[in-house]
Amino acid sequence: MPQQKDIVKIAIQMPGAYPQLIQLDQKKPLSAVIKEVCDGWNLPGPDNYALQYADGVQTYITESNRLDIKNGCILRLTKAPGRCAEDLYKGIQSSDSGVRCDSLKELASVSTDVTFAQEFISRDGHLLLVKIVEDSNESNAIMTHTLTGFMELMDHGIVSWENLSCVFIKKIASFVNAKSTDVSMQQVSLDILESMVLSSHSLFLQVKQEVTMERLIAHLQVTNLQIQTKAMALLMALLQTAGDSDRQDMFAFLNKKNLRQYIYKNIIHSSGSVQDEMAHYLYVLQSVTLNHLEPRMRTPLDSYNQEQRDVLHGLRQAAFETESENSLSNERRRSLCAKEFKKLGFSNNSNPGQDLVRTPPGLLALDTMFYFASRYPDAYSRFVLENSSREDKHECPFARSSIQLTLILCEILRIGEPPSETRSDYHPIFFSQDRLMEELFCVCIQLLNKTWKEMRATQEDFDKVG
Numbered sequence: 001m002p003q004q005k006d007i008v009k010i011a012i013q014m015p016g017a018y019p020q021l022i023q024l025d026q027k028k029p030l031s032a033v034i035k036e037v038c039d040g041w042n043l044p045g046p047d048n049y050a051l052q053y054a055d056g057v058q059t060y061i062t063e064s065n066r067l068d069i070k071n072g073c074i075l076r077l078t079k080a081p082g083r084c085a086e087d088l089y090k091g092i093q094s095s096d097s098g099v100r101c102d103s104l105k106e107l108a109s110v111s112t113d114v115t116f117a118q119e120f121i122s123r124d125g126h127l128l129l130v131k132i133v134e135d136s137n138e139s140n141a142i143m144t145h146t147l148t149g150f151m152e153l154m155d156h157g158i159v160s161w162e163n164l165s166c167v168f169i170k171k172i173a174s175f176v177n178a179k180s181t182d183v184s185m186q187q188v189s190l191d192i193l194e195s196m197v198l199s200s201h202s203l204f205l206q207v208k209q210e211v212t213m214e215r216l217i218a219h220l221q222v223t224n225l226q227i228q229t230k231a232m233a234l235l236m237a238l239l240q241t242a243g244d245s246d247r248q249d250m251f252a253f254l255n256k257k258n259l260r261q262y263i264y265k266n267i268i269h270s271s272g273s274v275q276d277e278m279a280h281y282l283y284v285l286q287s288v289t290l291n292h293l294e295p296r297m298r299t300p301l302d303s304y305n306q307e308q309r310d311v312l313h314g315l316r317q318a319a320f321e322t323e324s325e326n327s328l329s330n331e332r333r334r335s336l337c338a339k340e341f342k343k344l345g346f347s348n349n350s351n352p353g354q355d356l357v358r359t360p361p362g363l364l365a366l367d368t369m370f371y372f373a374s375r376y377p378d379a380y381s382r383f384v385l386e387n388s389s390r391e392d393k394h395e396c397p398f399a400r401s402s403i404q405l406t407l408i409l410c411e412i413l414r415i416g417e418p419p420s421e422t423r424s425d426y427h428p429i430f431f432s433q434d435r436l437m438e439e440l441f442c443v444c445i446q447l448l449n450k451t452w453k454e455m456r457a458t459q460e461d462f463d464k465v466g
Contacts, residue, residue, distance in 0.1 A: 013076040166206065
């Protein structure tokens with residue numbers, strides 16, 4: 001007598017027959033269970049049948065997943081996956097276009113199941129679909145079912161994307177590039193190209209050559225949300241897979257086309273809400289763009305680099321109306337510079353570059369300070385002069401505050417972290433600003449100064465204010 005925990009009480013259905021209520025013994029081979037069910041309905045050839053869930057995702061029951069069956073489950077007796085694969089394989093090659101269309105439509109539906117997919121692929125069924133696409137003689141409806149079935153089969157990872165021919169890739173790209181193609185067909189074609197790009201660098205290069213950025217931007221400007229989202233998905237796949245040089249070129253092109261401003265106006269502020277999938281791609285675009293700042297964040301200031309030293313002195317000169325330094329002796333000039341760097345809030349006033357050796361934030365802190373000084377000179381001068389003229393220990397050190405603030409912003413914006421596959425927390429302000437990091441810094445450094453004054457903070461309170 002089998003133990004109770006090995007027994008599952010379930011119902012089994014078949015069209016045109018009364019359901020069977022059985023006690024499934026999980027220790028008994030599935031083939032024996034199916035034979036008993038077939039005998040119950042007087043069906044010959046139990047090898048031609050299989051069980052699958054009747055509701056939800058209609059997965060085939062196999063020896064490896066049968067333990068997922070729970071009490072009260074409803075299963076149905078259906079064609080065995082091998083027999084189903086064989087029938088569809090033949091139906092797809094029928095001379096009757098109606099039969100071909102029905103077979104491909106059913107294929108697109110059943111290919112989500114890995115057990116069926118293995119059977120169909122073992123008969124080289126996927127190559128049959130590739131040939132239909134390469135020949136391109138079918139109607140849009142048949143072609144859409146073909147592409148959907150192909151995508152579902154490939155999703156299981158049984159066959160490598162690497163083996164696809166150039167002809168096939170060009171055909172899929174041509175469906176995306178065409179100005180007036182069936183929407184469903186374009187949607188699944190964009191999906192296929194995204195998977196190609198993410199699977200290997202060589203396919204990335206081929207897809208990048210076949211589908212222009214211009215075309216993808218055009219797809220972002222349609223009213224169909226699915227096309228918009230799939231185009232965004234492909235665009236993000238291209239950006240994430242590209243090497244540094246390719247990515248820089250792509251960003252330059254997207255900036256020239258005002259992509260972010262378009263997204264801000266027509267997607268983020270459109271009449272409908274941004275769907276979860278699109279929100280994820282907006283987050284990815286934000287993340288990949290901000291990660292351009294990582295090299296600066298990871299690079300310490302080099303005291304021997306003339307350009308970097310000039311920027312440091314530029315900060316000092318922008319803050320103070322200095323006497324003509326050239327007329328001073330070296331010693332007097334050094335003393336004056338040290339005094340002014342101290343007023344600017346550098347810890348090491350004789351060698352201020354030392355404050356920027358720590359990474360992160362490295363040179364990025366120099367960039368943010370210089371951006372503030374040159375973009376908002378009045379606010380910069382006011383900040384520095386207001387604090388450098390105080391004698392009551394309540395001065396807010398601009399440089400030290402800026403370095404710490406830049407580091408905090410790097411952490412908040414996750415600069416240097418690869419995009420997560422699940423996050424969707426994009427910042428709308430990113431899409432309205434060309435220089436998000438720098439503009440945020442400018443707002444925050446002024447807020448920090450305001451808070452400092454309100455708290456009547458001293459140098460000892462530095463960490464509290466931050």
